[in-house]
Amino acid sequence: MATIIDVAQRAGVSIKTVSRVLNREPHVRDAVRQKVLEAVEALGYRPNQSARRMAGRKSFLVAYLYSNPSPAYTTAVQSGAARCCRELGYHLVVEPVLPEDEDLSPVIDRLVSTLAPDLLLVAPPISDDADFLALVERKGTPLVRIAGVVPGPGKIISVDDREAAYRMTRYLIGMGHRRIGVVRPPEDHLSARARFDGFVDAMEEAGLPVDPKCLAPGRFTFESGKSAAARLLARAERPTAIFATNDEMALGVLAQAHDMGLSLPQDLSVAGFDDIPATRTCWPLLTTIRQPLEELGRLAIIEGIGGTDAPRPVLDYRLVERDSVARIG
C-alpha cells in the first residue's frame, strides 16, 4: 500500500506539500497540485482516513444530489464520480431529490449537519436551481455544478452544448437536408437551451431559413417527442430530418414515424443528443451527440476535491454516426 512518502517522492515534492494539497490548503501552485494528484492517482494512494476523520478535519464524503429524470445520465455521472472518489480516498453519498415537489432545504440541512460532506455535486436541472444555489451559498459548502449555466456559487463542469448542436446541424445539412425540424428543450433547462441556439447558428451560416413551423416544444420525455413529431410530420411539406434536443425525445420521434408507417431512415432522418444507452437498443440505431458523462463525473470530483482556480474545463463531445440519418437529394 502506497504511503504519503511514496507520493511525495513520485511527485518530487515534500511530504508537507502533499499534505497541503490533500487538505486543499491555499497557496499551492497549480502545477505542483497537479503533480501531486497525478502521483496520488498513479500510486492508488489512500490517506489514512480514520485518523484524519477523528481529527475532525474532513468527512471524506462527497454528496451527489440529482433529480435528472434520465437514469442513464445520472448513473454514468455517478459512476465516474464514485470511482474517482475511491482513487482519492473519498466516498460518494447519493441523494435523489424531486425539486418540483420537494423542498431541498431540509435535505441539504440534514446532509450538511450530519455528514458534513467535503463537497456537494449536482447535475441539471439542480445545477441552475436558484433556491438551491442560494442555500448552498449560505452554508458555504464547496460545490461543483455539472452543466450549470447561471452565475452562482461553485465550479461548473460542462460540455459546449451550443457548439455540439451546431455541429450536428451542420452534419444534417451536409447530408443534404434543408427542411430540418427541431424538438426544443424545456425552458428551465438552461444548458440544453443552448442546443437550440447552436441549431440556429448552423442554419444561418448555411443561409437556410429557420421556419417556425418546423419547431415544436418538448419536455425531454419520450411522449413529448412523439407528440412533437406528430405535429411536425402532419405538415404537407414535412421535414426530411428532425433534430431532437435530447435522446428520449428522438426515440419518441422514431416511434411516431414507425406508427405512421414511414421507412426509416429513408423517409425521415432523426438525430438526438446525449447518447443514452437506449440509443444503442432502438431501431434504427440513433445518431446522436455523445456527452462524456463518466468523465464529467470524474472531472467534477478532481476539480472539487483537489481542484485549482484554473478556468473551468469544457469537455469534448463526439458526434456518433449510427443508422438514423440518411443522405438525401
Add this chain to the structure above:
Amino acid sequence: MATIIDVAQRAGVSIKTVSRVLNREPHVRDAVRQKVLEAVEALGYRPNQSARRMAGRKSFLVAYLYSNPSPAYTTAVQSGAARCCRELGYHLVVEPVLPEDEDLSPVIDRLVSTLAPDLLLVAPPISDDADFLALVERKGTPLVRIAGVVPGPGKIISVDDREAAYRMTRYLIGMGHRRIGVVRPPEDHLSARARFDGFVDAMEEAGLPVDPKCLAPGRFTFESGKSAAARLLARAERPTAIFATNDEMALGVLAQAHDMGLSLPQDLSVAGFDDIPATRTCWPLLTTIRQPLEELGRLAIIEGIGGTDAPRPVLDYRLVERDSVARIG
C-alpha cells in the same frame, strides 16, 4: 420536528423500546418493531445522528455495491434505497465495482474500515458472488442481497423469477403461440436462470414440447439478443414468438426482426423481462415483466436496518402488456 417521545406515543410503546428498535437490539417482538418503524416513518422522525455518531455506535451509512451492467436497474434500486435511508435517518454511499476484473477485497476492506457502514446492500450478480459472500461473512457486516439465490450471509429480497416467467409463457400460449423461442440468461446469473425454469414449467403444463432448436444462449446484452434472434429466425419453421429473459436482449430481438424486414408484432411477437425504461421508448413498445425495483431497494433497507427475522419477503411482479405481442392462429 418529531422527537423520540412522539414516536413512542404514536407506537404506544416506551422510549426505551423505540431506542432498542432503532439500535437493532435483539429481543424486540416483530409486531412491536413494526409499529415503531411505522411511527418513525409516519412522523418523519430522525434520530439525532451527530450525537449518536459521536458516541461511536453507528455510522448511519448504508453502502450499496453494484456492478449491474443495466443502469436502469441500478438506479431504480438505488433511488428506492436512498429515499428509504433518508426516512430512517441514514445515508446511502455508492460503490460501483466490476467484479470480473476487480478484486472486491480492498474495496470492502476500505469501506468497512473507514466508513463502518451499518449495512451493505448488493445487487446481482454480486448477490451470488462466492468470494464476496465469504469476505462479508468474515467481516460480519450486516448484509442484504437483492435477488440472491445461493446460501450465504445476509438477508435476501427478491421477486419470484420462476413464477413470473411461467406467467409470461402462459400469456404467450394464451395468445395462440406454440413455437416459442427463448433467449436464455447467462449461466452465472442464478436468479435469472429460474426464468428459464418457469418457461419450461408453462410449456410442460400446456403439453407443448421444449424444442432445443428454439433455445439460444444470451449474455443479457442487446447484441447477444440480436445474434440469438438471427439464429432462431434463420430456421425454416421459425418461432412465432420469442421470450427473451431480459429486456436488453428483447430489444436486440426487435432490432434483428426490423433488420430482416419483418412486420412487428404480426410476424413475430417479442416479450422481455425487467421493464427497463428503454422498453417504453422502443417500437413496438415491449410487453415485459415489471419488477418493482424501487420497492426492492426500499424493502432491502427496511429489512436491513429495522428488520425482523420473519421469512424473507418475496415481492410482486406484474406482466405489463404493451404492443409487442400479437394474438395468432
